[in-house]
Amino acid sequence: MKKKVGLPRALLYYKFEPMWRTFFEELGAEVIVSPETTKTIKDLAVRYAPDEDCYSTKLYFGHAIYLKDKVDYFFIPRFGSDHEVNVGCPKFIGLAQVLDSLFPDFPEIIMPYYSQAKANHGKRRLLRIIFEIGLKFTYNPLKIIKAGIRAFKAQREYEEQLHISEQQLENWIKSQIFLNEKPNLKMRKKPLKLALVGHPYVLNDNLSNLDIRENLSQKGVDIITSLQMPRSTIEDQMEKLDFNLYFNYEREILGTIMYFLENNTIDGILQLAIFSCGPDSIALELASRYSRRQPETPLLQLVIDELSSEVGFSTRIEAFIDMIDRRN
């Protein structure tokens, strides 16, 4: 019998799926991922997660609870940062132990701690983590090393695929290529071009984002997401700030917005934020102040929580598109 490792489909899963899945599969484990967020999972989330927590963390609770009886282990890394100074969200670090404390009936949680920025972790630490986890599944050191190498390779390949080049960005802006769902052109002759900006676990979780991607493509909108933006473009934008935006995942959000505000090459920007999210509270305000100073490309900010309704959401998006159409 293969040992079953559970990955809740939420938060950092949306960032590191290829690495995690490859690693455990190479070790000979069976990887079980919770399904895309369903109504049931959301209900579990709202019922069991702390009230004041952000919606995305709540959803993590929902996914974990959904999986708990189906797996032998949970894999919930305590992930601080993979950058010299920049960090993730404190909640990524605390999550595993919070769940462990609140739900004593959970299966064993594998929770390696890794943080380059604050704890100065590097290759040695990674090696140790790989072995500590590997030994739970196999005593073959070669197999463990191989699993580690393949995991990182898979992640690298995934990211190379995901992040477009500056050239591709040019081409997309010139409407020579599509990067996402094809816009429905029955609605309009020329698709509208919007940047969709937000956390990976919001943009890729359709229940969480209230099906915005489908909604947009139905309305004839051609999108690029902040997740796809060329890393160099993001970093160039960050250089322009007079401070260091040290929330690593907020960099691509603000960088994308700044880039399009500055260049005016597309029709609009749609920023999705999570209510009561710490980093988003900062990014929202920065973005809205920047957009006030460079108002040419319109910016719509939508804040999501568990009570947001698809109808209200859709109405606001329609109004935004109408506004753009009137301007054009």
Place this chain on the structure above:
Amino acid sequence: MPFTYPHFGSLTYVFEIVLRELGRTDIMLPKKPSKKTSELGSRYSPEFVCTPFKLTLGTFIEMLDLGADELGIGGGNMYCRFGLYWPVQKLILEDLGYDFKFFPIPIFDKPLNLVKSLQTASNNCTVWETIKAFRTTWIKTRYIELVDKLHFEYRALEIGKNQADRLAEEAHRKIVEIQGLGNLRRYGKKLPELFNKTIEIDKKKKKNALKIGVCGEIYVALEPTLNLDVHRKLNELGVITTNCVSFGMLIDFGRKINPFKTLPYQKARRVAKPYIGQRCGGEAQENIGDIILYKKKKWDGLVHLYPFTCMPEIITRSIAPQVSREYDMPFLSLVIDEHTGETGFQTRLEAFVDLLSRKKDKMLAS
């Protein structure tokens, strides 16, 4: 160029000390935040940013209106959003039409960078002078915090009214003003005696008084305007209180580099390890550790305060119940924001104190 900074409990004195030591003569002491400050701050703040942001922004607006134009605040890379307060506040204040300059001090950076940034805020100090100023500050801070400790004990027990308040304020001022480390040390040593001599206390009360530590996010834990003066409320119920969080310890490099000394916050982080194995910002790890440490010190309970949407402290809040159970240490977590009502807050505190005193009576009886 009038220099100001946020009001921050008794740390307000600490910031005054460092600026004085850095040779600034144009310090504008921040006004104690009022209801109006909080409203002003909230009006111009992002909706769900944490409360300290709103209150500090409100203070800056009030002080800019009074003529300040240099603003000091913490900055640099951190775990939570605190280090990003100033870039956002800067844009907001610019849009409101103010002319000013921010001095973000990277309090968690390497000591050398910290010193360098203090130097830029100084009145032409050399690096050496800046280091000396910094050292004087951390030494004075020890006594500032000692006064707080005495204040929160004597206020709970005093027979007369407002004696402890008055004496604490006097002592704080004196520490700010005092020249020379020798004089400071002499004065500091006498502080316990000074309180003892000046304030008449109810001796019987002292024997049975409950002891409660106040922990949580540092700004809420220390700023009375935001925490609805939690220490006073508890003191008035006859409870001796103390601040579990201490800023002094973080900047006290004199003690930090002493290999023979483990500072309380380091101890707290260590004992917290089984529950929360690494730092994750705010005071999360220290707070968890304090549940254990204060139990060992035979304190009766902890009150934990955190701002709405605070990222690190929600971690504390979630893990604390388990630790509190395992160590049989009562722990009350209260979320605070600008809408927190006086009455509800008071009721929660009273209920907690009731619970503790019943627990204590039971223990004494058996």
